[in-house]
Amino acid sequence: MFDLKGYGPELAAGALVTIELAFLSLALALTLGLLGASAKLSGNRFLAGFAATYTTLIRGVPDIVMMLLFYYGGQVGVNMLSDYLWEAYEIDFFFQFDPFISGVVTIGLIFGAYMTETFRGAFLAVESGQIEAARAYGFTRWHTFRRVMVPQMLRHALPGIGNNWQVLLKTTALVSIIGLTDMVRVAEEAAKAERMPFHFFIPVAAVYLALTAGSELFIKWLDKRAHAGVVQGS
Amino acid sequence: MPEFIVEWLNQNDIFTAMTLMEYWDGLVTTVHLVFLSLIIGLVVAVPLAILRTVKNPFVSGPIWLYTYLFRGTPLLIQLYIIYYGVAQIHGIQDSFWWEIFREPLYPALLAFTLNTAAYTTEIIRGAIVATPHGEIEAAKAYGMNWFLRMRRIILPSAARRAVQAYANEVIFMLHASAIASVVTIVDLTGAARNIYSRFYAPFEAFIFVALCYMALTFLLVFAFRKLEKRLLRHQRPVSS
Numbered sequence: 081m082f083d084l085k086g087y088g089p090e091l092a093a094g095a096l097v098t099i100e101l102a103f104l105s106l107a108l109a110l111t112l113g114l115l116g117a118s119a120k121l122s123g124n125r126f127l128a129g130f131a132a133t134y135t136t137l138i139r140g141v142p143d144i145v146m147m148l149l150f151y152y153g154g155q156v157g158v159n160m161l162s163d164y165l166w167e168a169y170e171i172d173f174f175f176q177f178d179p180f181i182s183g184v185v186t187i188g189l190i191f192g193a194y195m196t197e198t199f200r201g202a203f204l205a206v207e208s209g210q211i212e213a214a215r216a217y218g219f220t221r222w223h224t225f226r227r228v229m230v231p232q233m234l235r236h237a238l239p240g241i242g243n244n245w246q247v248l249l250k251t252t253a254l255v256s257i258i259g260l261t262d263m264v265r266v267a268e269e270a271a272k273a274e275r276m277p278f279h280f281f282i283p284v285a286a287v288y289l290a291l292t293a294g295s296e297l298f299i300k301w302l303d304k305r306a307h308a309g310v311v312q313g314s
Numbered sequence: 315m316p317e318f319i320v321e322w323l324n325q326n327d328i329f330t331a332m333t334l335m336e337y338w339d340g341l342v343t344t345v346h347l348v349f350l351s352l353i354i355g356l357v358v359a360v361p362l363a364i365l366r367t368v369k370n371p372f373v374s375g376p377i378w379l380y381t382y383l384f385r386g387t388p389l390l391i392q393l394y395i396i397y398y399g400v401a402q403i404h405g406i407q408d409s410f411w412w413e414i415f416r417e418p419l420y421p422a423l424l425a426f427t428l429n430t431a432a433y434t435t436e437i438i439r440g441a442i443v444a445t446p447h448g449e450i451e452a453a454k455a456y457g458m459n460w461f462l463r464m465r466r467i468i469l470p471s472a473a474r475r476a477v478q479a480y481a482n483e484v485i486f487m488l489h490a491s492a493i494a495s496v497v498t499i500v501d502l503t504g505a506a507r508n509i510y511s512r513f514y515a516p517f518e519a520f521i522f523v524a525l526c527y528m529a530l531t532f533l534l535v536f537a538f539r540k541l542e543k544r545l546l547r548h549q550r551p552v553s554s
Contacts, residue, residue, distance in 0.1 A: 137528070139531070140528035140531040141489075141524040141527050141528055142488075142489035142490070142491075142492035142503070142527055143492075144492045144493055144495075145492055145503055145520055145523055145527060146524070148506070148507065148516075148520050149516060149517075149520035149524065152510060152516035152520070153516035153517050153520060156514075156517070250387070250389070252388075253388035253390040253391060254493065256390070257493070257496055264388075264390065267394075268394060271394070272398075275402070276402075277395060277398035277399045277402055278395065278399055281395045281398070281399075282395070284391060285383075285387040285391045285392075285395070288386065288387045288388060288391065289383070289386040289387055292386045292387075293386065
C-alpha cells in the first residue's frame with residue numbers, strides 16, 4: 081500500500097526543502113518582528129509610522145499575490161538594474177531570482193508583520209516597574225532591552241510565536257506554485273504522472289500534520305519551561 | 315488632473331477597458347467563491363460546534379478529528395486532493411455529478427467550505443465553552459429547556475465573544491481564496507497572472523490586484539467593526 085512508485089527519495093528531499101524554507105523564514109520573521117515591535121514602541125514618529133505602514137500593507141494582501149510579485153517582479157527589477165549598471169558604468173552584474181529565496185523573503189516579510197504585533201503586545205505586557213528598576217540601577221537603554229525586557233517579553237510572546245509558526249508552516253506549501261520543488265510540487269507531479277492523487281497527496285498531508293503536531297508539543301514544553309518559577313493564580 | 319497622470323493614462327497599454335473587464339470578472343469570481351464558502355461554512359459550523367461540546371466522545375471525537383485534520387494541513391493540499399481526487403472516484407465520470415465537478419469552481423468551493431467550517435467550528439466552540447456559568451444557571455432557574463437555552467442565551471452570548479476571531483477568519487479566507495488560481499479558476503489572482511503573462515509586466519499586474527485585495531480587506535474590517543459595535547452596544551460606557 082505504501083509503494084511510492086519510486087518517488088520516495090524525491091518526496092523526502094522535498095520534505096527537507098520545506099523544513100529548511102520554514103526555518104529560514106522563521107528566522108527572518110523573528111528578526112523583522114523584533115525590529116518592527118521596537119520601531120512601533122520607540123516613540124520615534126517616523127519609525128513608528130514606517131512599522132505601522134509595513135504591518136498594515138502586509139496584512140491586507142494575500143500571501144500568494146505577494147509571492148508572485150516578488151518572484152516575477154524581483155527578476156524584472158534585477159534585470160532593469162543590471163541593464164542600467166551595464167549602460168551607465170559597464171559593471172557586469174546579474175542575479176538569478178530563484179523560487180527558494182523569493183519564498184523565504186516573502187514568507188519572512190509576511191510573518192514579520194504578524195510577529196511585530198505579537199512582540200509589541202508582549203513588550204507592553206512587561207511590567208513598567210521592571211524597566212524603572214533597571215533604569216534606577218543605571219542600565220543603559222540597550223542593557224534594559226537585552227537583560228530585562230527581552231527575557232520577560234519572551235514568556236508573553238511564546239503562545240503568539242507558536243501560532244504564527246503553525247500558520248507559517250502551512251504557508252510554505254504555496255512556494256510550490258512559483259516552482260520550488262518542495263514536497264507539494266513533487267507530489268503534484270507524481271500524482272499527475274501516475275494518475276493517483278490520493279496516493280501521493282495523503283502522505284504529504286500526513287507529513288504536514290506530523291510537523292504541526294510535533295511543533296505543538298514542542299511549544300507546550302517551551303511554554304512550561306518559560307513559566308518555570310512563575311506562580312500562576314487559578 | 316495633474317499633467318503626468320493624464321499622460322500616463324494615455325500611454326499605458328495595460329489598463330485598457332479589456333483588461334479592466336478581466337479584473338472585474340476576477341473580482342466577481344473571488345467574491346462569489348469566498349461569500350458562498352463562508353456562508354455554507356458558517357451554517358455547517360454552528361451545529362458542529364454545539365455537538366463538539368457534547369460530553370459523549372463518540373459525538374465530539376469525530377468532529378475533533380475533522381477540525382484537527384483540516385486545520386493541521388495546508389489548504390493547498392486539501393484543494394489538490396479534492397480537485398484531482400474527484401476525477402478518480404470510480405464511476406463518477408458517467409454520473410451526473412461529473413457535470414458539476416468537472417468545473418474547477420465546485421471542487422474549490424468544497425475545499426474552501428470544508429476548511430473554513432473547520433476553523434469556524436473551533437472558534438464557535440471556544441466561545442460556547444467560555445459562556446459564564448451564571449448565565450446558564452440563571453436560564454435553568456427560569457425553567458428553560460436545553461434548546462431554548464441554546465437559542466436564547468448561549469449562542470447570542472457566544473456570538474459576541476466569537477465575532478472578533480471570526481472577522482479574522484473571514485479575512486484569512488479572502489486571502490486564502492487566491493490559491494483558486496492554481497486550479498485554473500480565473501479569480502482576481504488568476505486574472506493578474508493572465509495579464510502578467512500577456513504583457514510580462516509583473517508590477518502593474520500584481521500591484522493592482524494587491525490594491526484590490528487591500529480594498530476588500532479594509533471593507534471587511536470596517537464592516538466587522540460596525541457589527542462588533544452593534545453586538546457589544548450594551549457594554550458601551552454611558553455618555554453623560
